[in-house]
Amino acid sequence: MSLLVVGSVAFDALETPFGKVERTIGGAATYFSVAASYFTHVNLVGVVGDDFTEHDAAIFRGRRIDVSGLERAAGKTFFWAGRYGADPNERVTLATELNVLATFRPKLPEAYRSAKHVFLANIDPTLQRLVLEQIKGKPRMVALDTMNYWIEKTPAELREILAHTQILMINDAETRMLSNEHNLLRAARHIFKLGPKALIIKRGEYGAMMVHNAGVFAVPAFPLEEVHDPTGAGDSFAGGFMGYLANASRMDDAVMRRAMVYGSVMGSFAVERFGLERIRHLTRREIDARARHFYKLTHFRL
Amino acid sequence: MSLLVVGSVAFDALETPFGKVERTIGGAATYFSVAASYFTHVNLVGVVGDDFTEHDAAIFRGRRIDVSGLERAAGKTFFWAGRYGADPNERVTLATELNVLATFRPKLPEAYRSAKHVFLANIDPTLQRLVLEQIKGKPRMVALDTMNYWIEKTPAELREILAHTQILMINDAETRMLSNEHNLLRAARHIFKLGPKALIIKRGEYGAMMVHNAGVFAVPAFPLEEVHDPTGAGDSFAGGFMGYLANASRMDDAVMRRAMVYGSVMGSFAVERFGLERIRHLTRREIDARARHFYKLTHFRL
Numbered sequence: 261m262s263l264l265v266v267g268s269v270a271f272d273a274l275e276t277p278f279g280k281v282e283r284t285i286g287g288a289a290t291y292f293s294v295a296a297s298y299f300t301h302v303n304l305v306g307v308v309g310d311d312f313t314e315h316d317a318a319i320f321r322g323r324r325i326d327v328s329g330l331e332r333a334a335g336k337t338f339f340w341a342g343r344y345g346a347d348p349n350e351r352v353t354l355a356t357e358l359n360v361l362a363t364f365r366p367k368l369p370e371a372y373r374s375a376k377h378v379f380l381a382n383i384d385p386t387l388q389r390l391v392l393e394q395i396k397g398k399p400r401m402v403a404l405d406t407m408n409y410w411i412e413k414t415p416a417e418l419r420e421i422l423a424h425t426q427i428l429m430i431n432d433a434e435t436r437m438l439s440n441e442h443n444l445l446r447a448a449r450h451i452f453k454l455g456p457k458a459l460i461i462k463r464g465e466y467g468a469m470m471v472h473n474a475g476v477f478a479v480p481a482f483p484l485e486e487v488h489d490p491t492g493a494g495d496s497f498a499g500g501f502m503g504y505l506a507n508a509s510r511m512d513d514a515v516m517r518r519a520m521v522y523g524s525v526m527g528s529f530a531v532e533r534f535g536l537e538r539i540r541h542l543t544r545r546e547i548d549a550r551a552r553h554f555y556k557l558t559h560f561r562l
Numbered sequence: 563m564s565l566l567v568v569g570s571v572a573f574d575a576l577e578t579p580f581g582k583v584e585r586t587i588g589g590a591a592t593y594f595s596v597a598a599s600y601f602t603h604v605n606l607v608g609v610v611g612d613d614f615t616e617h618d619a620a621i622f623r624g625r626r627i628d629v630s631g632l633e634r635a636a637g638k639t640f641f642w643a644g645r646y647g648a649d650p651n652e653r654v655t656l657a658t659e660l661n662v663l664a665t666f667r668p669k670l671p672e673a674y675r676s677a678k679h680v681f682l683a684n685i686d687p688t689l690q691r692l693v694l695e696q697i698k699g700k701p702r703m704v705a706l707d708t709m710n711y712w713i714e715k716t717p718a719e720l721r722e723i724l725a726h727t728q729i730l731m732i733n734d735a736e737t738r739m740l741s742n743e744h745n746l747l748r749a750a751r752h753i754f755k756l757g758p759k760a761l762i763i764k765r766g767e768y769g770a771m772m773v774h775n776a777g778v779f780a781v782p783a784f785p786l787e788e789v790h791d792p793t794g795a796g797d798s799f800a801g802g803f804m805g806y807l808a809n810a811s812r813m814d815d816a817v818m819r820r821a822m823v824y825g826s827v828m829g830s831f832a833v834e835r836f837g838l839e840r841i842r843h844l845t846r847r848e849i850d851a852r853a854r855h856f857y858k859l860t861h862f863r864l
Contacts, residue, residue: 346744347744442648442649443786443787443788443789444785445785445786445787446787463768466765466768466769467768467780467782469782469785471785475858475859476785476859477859477860477862478769478782478785478859478860479782479860479862480769480771480780480781480782483746483747483771483773483778483780484745484747485745485747485748486745487745514862514863517861517862518862518863518864520862521862521864548864551864552864555862555864556777557777557778557779557780558779558780558781558860558862559819560779560781560816560819560820560822560823560857560860561816561820562820562823562850562853562854562857
């Protein structure tokens with residue numbers, strides 16, 4: 261079943277201990293779509309400026325990604341610049357230029373409105389809500405990402421959209437900020453009162469954890485000798501997770517666990533090269549092989 | 563097969579968000595012995611002062627712990643005071659008084675010298691070496707813990723003892739300091755050149771990771787709603803790990819993985835109450851039940 265994503269499509273400037281790029285395509289919706297397209301068909305809602313060329317758009321072609329919902333507006337594409345140190349969990353934002361994203365009002369093409377699986381990537385909660393309001397009927401699954409900025413600046417709007425969210429997918433710092441709880445289990449209980457039935461906590465080099473009514477599932481990050489660029493790891497994780505779920509016939513604990521593993525697989529590929537370099541050139545065979553590596557990494561018998 | 567440990571027996575003063583104790587029995591060798599005694603027989607080498615009463619020694623009685631190697635010296639027992647914040651991975655040391663540990667020279671009782679499994683807890687590498695020199699023949703397994711202080715102050719002595727160590731069991735900060743590498747896989751390769759065949763990295767609330775020639779194994783920490791006192795978690799982990807190994811007939815990858823799980827089990831119990839309160843009152847049935855919880859926490863099928 262198809263999967264709808266709304267989020268940023270961006271140009272990124274990146275600096276890590278392994279190098280530097282001045283301008284590469286990025287954005288949450290881009291990483292998400294590319295990662296998810298290995299599992300299912302994706303409908304992309306977002307906006308780019310008139311500096312986004314046909315050459316840039318090649319990232320979406322030849323994949324199961326529909327870009328009829330990717331609006332082109334006058335002005336410049338959203339721009340983000342960031343730097344990572346030796347610790348890939350530590351990121352410094354050097355620049356955030358909203359550009360065309362500042363006035364963006366998402367309009368869903370008719371064909372998108374029957375979406376059964378929706379991912380609201382990290383973006384203004386008001387825009388997340390606008391997208392959800394255009395969907396007909398009740399989606400099977402709405403998942404949401406957000407960040408410290410929205411937790412602090414737009415708490416009411418965030419609560420409003422959380423009430424319509426089944427899965428909240430954020431990092432540990434955001435979990436603690438949103439719940440005002442350091443302990444992640446207590447934080448999860450707090451968050452469940454706001455609407456979500458499942459909390460997925462992304463912990464960067466420490467992996468990811470899912471808390472829901474069937475219990476807790478934890479998966480470590482894939483050990484890599486070189487993390488070239490952590491950008492997009494969380495969105496690639498979300499793409500693998502939601503792509504796997506959207507394609508699954510059931511949505512029980514066992515399926516959610518596998519989705520967590522495929523999310524982790526996509527996140528681990530994302531950080532191996534700069535920008536989208538690695539995840540744009542994958543095969544399903546490589547993805548499945550790495551999933552088996554995750555099994556080997558975590559498996560034990562008592 | 564019996565297990566030898568050398569390390570500190572201490573009085574601790576502890577402060578955490580859940581409370582405060584002025585004086586409780588602690589020390590690496592204490593936590594290690596109590597944890598390991600659920601799996602195997604332990605011979606304890608250490609020193610206490612004349613302030614260590616029969617009442618204090620009750621912690622060792624009724625367990626498979628031999629204390630004929632626990633010397634009693636004139637003076638005060640080693641004292642450590644520490645404080646933890648909401649993040650249990652962050653510890654502030656308030657006081658370290660070596661007392662009788664300052665002049666301690668370990669002497670192994672004759673019956674201890676045929677030890678096949680040895681754990682050199684975090685202590686002066688010169689003392690670790692003194693213990694190893696008194697052992698007859700080649701032990702099946704020597705594991706070692708150390709800390710930033712010895713890595714910085716006694717690098718030559720530490721290298722000397724590492725050359726005789728099969729398993730190094732330290733935390734991530736120590737791994738990075740010892741190897742001068744942020745990435746843990748590259749750090750492991752560096753450390754293997756110093757002697758150890760396996761590196762076990764303790765990551766507190768993020769769990770533990772083992773790197774050896776059979777690959778990498780990662781186990782998350784057990785999710786707890788309340789971490790009352792993180793003191794001794796790493797030593798209890800080591801006790802569960804070494805206790806399980808000492809009792810196993812083989813020492814292959816599958817056994818090492820189970821040992822990692824039992825180590826994690828003991829570490830998770832240790833932090834549930836102050837000091838030794840929780841791990842002194844366990845049953846093997848509770849331990850095995852938590853091991854099955856770890857299975858549930860991490861298990862997935864592809």
